[in-house]
Amino acid sequence: MARRALILVEGSRYNGPLYVQAALRLGLHPITLSADPAQYDYLAAEGIEAIGVDTDDLDALIRECSLLRATYDIAGITSAGDSFYATVGKLCRYFDLPGPDPVSIERCCDKFTQRQLLAEAGVPVPAFRVAANATDVQCSAVEIGLPVILKPAVGTGSRGVRLCGNLDELAEHTTYLLGGKHIWRSSPRILVEEFAQGPHYATHIMGNEVIGIEAAEFGPPPHFVYREGIFPAPLTDDEQERMADVSLSCLRALGLGWGPTCIELRWTKVGPVVIEVNPRLGGGPQHIQLAYGVDLITEHIKLVIGNEWNLRKTHSHVAAWRNLLPDRDGTLDWIDNGSLAAAVPGVAEVKFYVEPKTPIVRKGDFRDSMGYVMAxxxxxxxxxxxxQRAVELVSWSITPFPTAYE
Incomplete structure (x- = not known):
């Protein structure tokens, strides 16, 4: 009898290892298809099968999966991130497997189209325009009113996202995005968006069920790099209900509701405003399992392979995490092993993504995190x-790069 395999299109340093481990626990053989399998160090470390294939080429992926079917019973196909989620939907349609609607995913992943659909459905969103050149960007920003946020119309992980408080910052970031430094996954279009101000939240949804709402904070502007989060967020019943209602209205407007969704909102002076709908799990959902006993990755895989899932809470605690963010660029001289922090009662995990002698070059997005602590x-x-106690026990040293005149 052929082994049941779970095909993972690309990986991720956050959720990738968790999908691999959950697949193994469910008795599945995980296989990662990637344009560059070597970028995911956990694959080699855990001896996970990986195949090099152009993951931007749907026909190449179909051929590879067809070859694998000669050896394996392909139980399901999914991805740890949202960049390839529409592709996953197309593969699932082709092989007659459970999966998301690729058309809905593609519309959702285009931030301009997403906002158009949400606005048409009456979902509260920031004022927005789309621009293809510097003149359009400036005109849009003036119409909306500074400060504004500039972001690529298609992209993930806060890559290329910046708060611009004046016309000089606007021109500088426009030049960065359109001048060849930013890597575009599609034709260059910039979303110019009103800066909705207020506390930041994320609604975690599976199917049509709201699992819970997380409070999150960013590091210093002008970038949007997550600094810490608390789950569940300390909210009143009214705040909880209003954010859950708005989040579910996003699913209806965008034709979502199969599998995981993570919806980012801000609580402004007019109430909840939707910043972004992500058709995937939030990064690193271990805190939800710690708080509620619900393993969203395992339950997502169950859905992918056609099994029944179970989203029932087994307990109600409060979990929190803090990203370890560098305050300068330079060479990481040393970073401790986290053993003191991990020994603090109540600390669930201490993880590092970097090693000593690594060059630290902050990019202003999710890649800036050197690791995290979770409690x-x-x-x-x-x-x-x-x-707080655990984070204070984690230490490191970064020596700035030498300047040209030294």
Missing amino acids: VSPNLAQTEAIL
Whole structure:
């Protein structure tokens, strides 16, 4: 009898290892298809099968999966990120497997189209325009009113996203995006967006069920690099209900509702405003498992392979995480092994993505994180205290790069 395989299109340093481990626990043989399998160090470390293939070429992926079917029973196809989620939907349609609607995913992943559909459905979103050149960007920003956020119309992980407070910053970032430094996954189009101000939240959804809402904070502007998060967010019943209602209205407007969705919002002076709908799990959903006992990655894989999932909470704690963000560029001289932080009661995980002697070059997006600390306890105050104590026990040293005149 052929082994049941789970095909993963590309990986991710956050959720990739979790999908591999969950697949193994479910008795599946995970196989990662990637344009560059070597970029995912966890594949080699855990001896996971990986195949090099052009993941931007749907026909090449179909051929590879067809070849694999000669050896394996392909139980399901999915991805740890959203960049290839529309492709996953097309593969699932081709091989008659459970999967997301590729048309809905493609519309959602185009941020301009997404906002158009949300606005037409009456979902509260920031004012927005789309621009293809510097003149359009400036005109759009003046119409909306500074400060504005510039972001690629298609992209993930806050790559190329910047808050621009004046016309000089606007021109500088426009030049960066259109001048060849930013790598575009599609034709260059810039979303110019009103800066909605207020606390930031993320609604975590599976299917049509709201699992919970997370509070999150960013590091210093002008970039949007996540600094920390708390799950579940400390909200009133009214705030919880209003954000859940708005989030579910996003699914209806965008034709989503199969599998995971992560919806980012801000609570502004007019209430919840939707910043972005991501047709995937939020990065690193371990905190949800710590707080509620629900393993969203395992439950997502169950859906992918046609099994019944179980989203029932088994307990109710408060989990929090803090990203370890460098305050300068330079060479990482040393970073401790995290053993002191990990020994603090209530610390669930300490993880590093970097090693000593690594060059640290901040990019202003998710790649800036050097690692994270995660904690859990029965209540918010205790969790925050545990996290703070643990983070203070993590130390490192970065020597700035030598300047040209030294």
